[in-house]
Structure formats: structure tokens, C-alpha cells
Amino acid sequence: MAERLIIFDCDGVLVDSEPLAAEAYVEVYRRHGLGIGPEAVAACVGMKQADIIDKIGAETGQRLLAAGEADLWPVTKELFTHRLKPVAGVIDFLSVLSGPRCVASSSSLERIHHSLAVTALAGLVGEGIYSSSMVARGKPAPDLFLHAASKMGFDPADCAVIEDSPFGIEGAVAAGMTAIGLTAGGHSYEGHAEILRDAGADAVCPSWEDAARELMARGFVAETVRAG
Known part of the structure; x- marks a missing residue:
């Protein structure tokens, strides 16, 4: 693959x-x-x-x-x-993920790095950490996702974005990337999935286990990847 x-x-x-x-x-x-x-x-x-x-x-x-x-x-x-805790299931997913990955967040670099450090995720997400402070426009503009893809050496069509907000989904769609909505966080609410679909998500997943299956079906991860 x-x-x-x-x-x-x-x-x-x-x-x-x-x-x-x-x-x-x-x-x-x-x-x-x-x-x-x-x-x-x-x-x-x-x-x-x-x-x-x-x-x-x-x-x-x-x-x-x-x-x-x-x-x-x-x-x-x-x-x-x-x-602060990791989202349920994400450590299992990242621990067996072998392909390229990076982080693209609206938060400051200091906040991103601190969040990843205190949740023991820093060693699982790779070294590509990109913040909206690096681009002219934040989400829902596509700038951050395009910047991340360029730095990582990938065409937008070969990228999948995992997002929990409609602004992030809109940015991923505008960037020409596959947009996967995730509603596994503690802030999720009734109607969250529908809002992400309305924003243009190609799929919306209620858990990292479901996200793993969706990414497998779309050829972004190997079939051996599971999250539970």
C-alpha cells in the first residue's frame, strides 16, 4: 500500500x-x-x-x-x-499505526507540546507538529492543512484529516483532503455528528475503533491497525 x-x-x-x-x-x-x-x-x-x-x-x-x-x-x-487525558482509544490506535502522521492544530505550539507531553502521546504522533500560528489564516481556511501536507511531502489528495469541529472539517474539505469527523471527545453533544456531516465530512466516527475501520476502508492504514 x-x-x-x-x-x-x-x-x-x-x-x-x-x-x-x-x-x-x-x-x-x-x-x-x-x-x-x-x-x-x-x-x-x-x-x-x-x-x-x-x-x-x-x-x-x-x-x-x-x-x-x-x-x-x-x-x-x-x-x-x-x-488532561488522551481521547479514549487513541493510544491503542497510534501504538500500532506505522504510516506517516502529523498534528495540525489551532492551538499554540506550547499548548500542543504540553498537551502531548502530559498525556504520554508525544512519542506516538511523530515530529510533524503544526500550529495555526504558522499560517496566515486559521481554520476553517485550508492554510494549516496545506502547510502540514507540504512540510510532510504529501499531495492533499493523499491526506486524511481527523477533526472534531465543523471549522476543521471545512478546512480539510477546502484543502482537498479526506475529512473524517470524530465525536469521541468528552465535549461531544447531541447533533455533533450531523453538524460535522453538514460541514462536509466524508465520514463521522463515534470512536477511535470506528475511525480505524474507516481509515482502513479508505486505504489510509493497513488492515492490521485496530483501536479499542
Whole structure:
């Protein structure tokens, strides 16, 4: 089987971080005299921090200033250090995956590396770690996925992207890649799968075991790969 590239989003795909990230946003906004609920953050899953802050401000009227922005990562990092876990089944999947893989995330490089380190995933995802800070436009633009594919030496048509957000799915579709939605994270909700399909996902999988079967069927992994 010819080598093909799997591009993993990080938050909500590799690490079960979205509920903790929402908790951090709510706490930081509270510290700065602003009131938002976790649902305001959930609506922004998949976006980079600057875009999340802009969207929350536009939709709630609660606008976080620069001092508050600077607090987001320290608060998030503390939560991640003590409570972050890998998404169920991903370690089993990655442990037997032999083909090329990389990470393309809207998060900062520091956050990506910390997330992978505290969940013991750092040695399983390869050295290709790409952040939206490396490109002009974040998801749903295709820039990050195209950048990752170029750096890894693959044509977009030979790439599969695993994403949990509609913004990520839209970016993968715009990049001309196979888009696989994953709803295995703790932030998944009723209607999540339908939203990913509406965004253009070629398939949506409720677990890493299902994702492994889907990737096998599409020729991205060998038939010996399983996740459980």
C-alpha cells in the first residue's frame, strides 16, 4: 500500500481537552469581571484563540482585553497538567499505526507540546507538529492543512484529516483532503455528528475503533491497525 498521510487535530481528537479549555475561559473571563458560560466557548471549538475571543465578544458582548488574554494559557496549562487525558482509544490506535502522521492544530505550539507531553502521546504522533500560528489564516481556511501536507511531502489528495469541529472539517474539505469527523471527545453533544456531516465530512466516527475501520476502508492504514 502506497504511503498516505494522516493529519490529526489535537484538541478533542488526540487529547480530551475541550471541556477543560472551556472551564479555563469561563474562569479567566470571571477574573476580569466578565460573565460567559461554557456554551459560548463550545461554539468556537476548532478556532484559534484570537478568533475565539473575537467570536465570544461579538456574540455575547463580553470582550476580553489583552490582560485577560495573557491569563488564558497559564490557567489552561494548570488544568491540563493535572487533569488532561488522551481521547479514549487513541493510544491503542497510534501504538500500532506505522504510516506517516502529523498534528495540525489551532492551538499554540506550547499548548500542543504540553498537551502531548502530559498525556504520554508525544512519542506516538511523530515530529510533524503544526500550529495555526504558522499560517496566515486559521481554520476553517485550508492554510494549516496545506502547510502540514507540504512540510510532510504529501499531495492533499493523499491526506486524511481527523477533526472534531465543523471549522476543521471545512478546512480539510477546502484543502482537498479526506475529512473524517470524530465525536469521541468528552465535549461531544447531541447533533455533533450531523453538524460535522453538514460541514462536509466524508465520514463521522463515534470512536477511535470506528475511525480505524474507516481509515482502513479508505486505504489510509493497513488492515492490521485496530483501536479499542
